Amino acid sequence: MITTCQDTIEIEMAPEQTPSIEIALNAVIVSVVDSTPYVLTLPDLKGRPTMDSLPSGPFNPLRHRTFEIGLREFVHAQTALPLGYVEQLYTFGDRGRYTKKEADEPHVISVGYLALTRQTPESQQMLDQLGAKWRPWYSFFPWEDWREGKPEILQNHIDPLLNQLCRDTKTSNTGVSGFKLKDRYQLSFGAGALDWDEERVLDRYELMYALGVVPESLRDGRTSLSSQDHVRFGCGLQFDHRRILATALSRLRAKLKYRPVIFELMPDEFTLTDLQRTVEAISGHHLHKQNFRRLVEVGQLVEPTGGTSTATGGRPAALYRFRRDILKERPAPGLRVSRN
Amino acid sequence: MITTCQDTIEIEMAPEQTPSIEIALNAVIVSVVDSTPYVLTLPDLKGRPTMDSLPSGPFNPLRHRTFEIGLREFVHAQTALPLGYVEQLYTFGDRGRYTKKEADEPHVISVGYLALTRQTPESQQMLDQLGAKWRPWYSFFPWEDWREGKPEILQNHIDPLLNQLCRDTKTSNTGVSGFKLKDRYQLSFGAGALDWDEERVLDRYELMYALGVVPESLRDGRTSLSSQDHVRFGCGLQFDHRRILATALSRLRAKLKYRPVIFELMPDEFTLTDLQRTVEAISGHHLHKQNFRRLVEVGQLVEPTGGTSTATGGRPAALYRFRRDILKERPAPGLRVSRN
DNA sequence: TCAAAAGTGTTATCCTTACACCCATGT
DNA sequence: ACATGGGTGTAAGGATAACACTTTTGA
Numbered sequence: 001m002i003t004t005c006q007d008t009i010e011i012e013m014a015p016e017q018t019p020s021i022e023i024a025l026n027a028v029i030v031s032v033v034d035s036t037p038y039v040l041t042l043p044d045l046k047g048r049p050t051m052d053s054l055p056s057g058p059f060n061p062l063r064h065r066t067f068e069i070g071l072r073e074f075v076h077a078q079t080a081l082p083l084g085y086v087e088q089l090y091t092f093g094d095r096g097r098y099t100k101k102e103a104d105e106p107h108v109i110s111v112g113y114l115a116l117t118r119q120t121p122e123s124q125q126m127l128d129q130l131g132a133k134w135r136p137w138y139s140f141f142p143w144e145d146w147r148e149g150k151p152e153i154l155q156n157h158i159d160p161l162l163n164q165l166c167r168d169t170k171t172s173n174t175g176v177s178g179f180k181l182k183d184r185y186q187l188s189f190g191a192g193a194l195d196w197d198e199e200r201v202l203d204r205y206e207l208m209y210a211l212g213v214v215p216e217s218l219r220d221g222r223t224s225l226s227s228q229d230h231v232r233f234g235c236g237l238q239f240d241h242r243r244i245l246a247t248a249l250s251r252l253r254a255k256l257k258y259r260p261v262i263f264e265l266m267p268d269e270f271t272l273t274d275l276q277r278t279v280e281a282i283s284g285h286h287l288h289k290q291n292f293r294r295l296v297e298v299g300q301l302v303e304p305t306g307g308t309s310t311a312t313g314g315r316p317a318a319l320y321r322f323r324r325d326i327l328k329e330r331p332a333p334g335l336r337v338s339r340n
Numbered sequence: 341m342i343t344t345c346q347d348t349i350e351i352e353m354a355p356e357q358t359p360s361i362e363i364a365l366n367a368v369i370v371s372v373v374d375s376t377p378y379v380l381t382l383p384d385l386k387g388r389p390t391m392d393s394l395p396s397g398p399f400n401p402l403r404h405r406t407f408e409i410g411l412r413e414f415v416h417a418q419t420a421l422p423l424g425y426v427e428q429l430y431t432f433g434d435r436g437r438y439t440k441k442e443a444d445e446p447h448v449i450s451v452g453y454l455a456l457t458r459q460t461p462e463s464q465q466m467l468d469q470l471g472a473k474w475r476p477w478y479s480f481f482p483w484e485d486w487r488e489g490k491p492e493i494l495q496n497h498i499d500p501l502l503n504q505l506c507r508d509t510k511t512s513n514t515g516v517s518g519f520k521l522k523d524r525y526q527l528s529f530g531a532g533a534l535d536w537d538e539e540r541v542l543d544r545y546e547l548m549y550a551l552g553v554v555p556e557s558l559r560d561g562r563t564s565l566s567s568q569d570h571v572r573f574g575c576g577l578q579f580d581h582r583r584i585l586a587t588a589l590s591r592l593r594a595k596l597k598y599r600p601v602i603f604e605l606m607p608d609e610f611t612l613t614d615l616q617r618t619v620e621a622i623s624g625h626h627l628h629k630q631n632f633r634r635l636v637e638v639g640q641l642v643e644p645t646g647g648t649s650t651a652t653g654g655r656p657a658a659l660y661r662f663r664r665d666i667l668k669e670r671p672a673p674g675l676r677v678s679r680n
Numbered sequence: 681t682c683a684a685a686a687g688t689g690t691t692a693t694c695c696t697t698a699c700a701c702c703c704a705t706g707t
Numbered sequence: 708a709c710a711t712g713g714g715t716g717t718a719a720g721g722a723t724a725a726c727a728c729t730t731t732t733g734a
Contacts, residue, residue, distance in 0.1 A: 018362075018398070018400050018401075018402065019401060019402060020360065021360075021361045021362065021363060021401070022358075022361065023361060023449065058358075059433060060358050061358075061359060061361070061433065061434075061447040062358065062359060064433075065434055066433050066434045067431070067433040070433070090428060091407070091428065091451055093363070093399060093401065093404075093406050093407040094401075094405055107401040109363065111431055111433075179667075183668045186668075187667075187671070193669075193670075194670055194671070197671060271713085272713085272714090273712080288697075288698075289714090290697095290714085290716095291696075291697065291698085293715090294715095310705075310706085312711080312712060313705085313706070313707095313710090313711055313712070314704080314705065314706085314710080314711035314712025315703065315705050315706095315711075315712060315713045316704070316705060317712080317713055318713085327519075327527075328519065328523045328526075328527070330533075330534055331527070331534070331537055337696095338696065338697055338698085340698095612686085612687090613686075628724070628725075629686095629687090630687085630689095630724095630725085630726095631723070631725085633687080634723095635723095650732070650733085652684080652685060653683090653684060653685070653732085654685025654731080654732065654733080655684080655686045655687080655730065655731040655732045655733095656686080656731070656732060657685080657686055657687090658686085658687090677723095678724055678725085680724095680725095
């Protein structure tokens, strides 16, 4: 039995020509204010509107033992935001996708992170100084917000365009492993007999990217498959940052349902309606009030503070706080709840 | 409004002293034969028993556009295995953990991938030549296989040891964010009033690593918190490969329940009992036969081939095949099913 | 005829969904 | 008094979990 396998690997690692590699840690920093989810962005230096970026920092293994430590440090240094929950999303090896590079330019690997936080007056000052902005998450994905019913942009622009591309023989075979464009479209956008699945944010974005109808497609040098080149959906971002943003929304929408992460986005005290509005803001659709409340109750996720809030004009609402101990008592449930 | 932020970042990326960085793609290649899950390992060059490794290859962005393409190519070149389903697991920035390095040694980032496949006679030849071996997954995590009831190693060795460490004041505060050792132990191992959660494979491994009771802890220079230094649970692997293996098992156990990935591990034709045994092999516990069958049926995951199999000695079993079209028809369910 | 494994029918229970209604406050 | 939002009880339907039983083969 010959065991040359490892040799081969080890030898290949050194001498083969490789570009230098850098790790970029990218943070999708999320907060929710008044039922609107926001993500933190930094301005493009040249002021190009679709070239803003996510907070991003290089990973230096000499300074930080792990990615997460490095991420927390540069976010803290840049924004002074109190990061609570942090989770790795995905690592993209093709950050610039098909963008051509200079020969000596390092290759950048994107490690995406999701971080949940709250906006505070103190951090706001710092952010203003930097030009950092909280931008509505749905400004990047206007088709993802179904709280007021099916979004207009889907109904009037995306659906007709994609339907046309499905019929078009030139594009209808755009797919992977036996899936035609029509299959991908129906699965990710819930067309045909299927329902809209709010978790397929990334699938939808990737399909639109592949079809050349988002700004990034052109920038990366893809030929647009659409005859309507002017159709560009949602605000673009630098590099692959909108792809990371889509990954984050997919993941957060899924996670909500089985882990109590929503409380990372809530203030210390909140009403049950606040809580519901925040879940709705992330998941992108309305929830059933009574069922939502019962789920929170049986899950023992919250406890009353005793106080009440009269902010909304009607009957005062009881205030609650998150029962942190639930995490020690049992595998804490999330808030999977019926739509309305 | 001053917008120096991006400058700061961009400037930092170049001049600060950084070690050169390499990307290692690591594949957890899984197959199941006769109700035993196997993972493919490569032998240590020096024959040290706990220093075998996962198939691993460097990522060279000049040769491969994406991680997955690179991974598929080196796995194909090394093993000739027909990889079907492939999924990124996690990226670890601290591959060697606390291992000390030479100053000029490159820093290696581990990108873990899960790949599901089948053993074939052709690929077996190639694997034998390389010295690659299919090793039972549970030889690395003997406490994870509950098919024959609570594993002996848990009952007689791990539980007593961890209970003792929980009582010990020196170690009982080992934890993160307000979690004492006892909390972590109870949550991950299902001690106390909690149930065993088969998905918490990584939590369990990480806890044991932190407590210094797996071989990797010592190798990485951690001081063992256990007074019984001789206690070493499960076979070790090179670098952080067992951590990647634990991540893979966690992920696969979770994924089984909501996506029909189990069929990637099945031959083209199989009996329903085969299918159930395979799910049990991965999830690590017995399933309820009738409920399993009904779930498969209502999910329309399989269709009869018409043939039967008489391999087992009793009544011949009907053969089925996976209905691939289910993937196009609706969000295909997995096999979440009641334990038995 | 019996062992071994395949395959089916049925019920009790819990969870999900949905409906409708009452309560406390400000104006 | 009435508008506004907060808060609750309960019944129908469906999914799940568990029960026991019949069928078909080989030895």
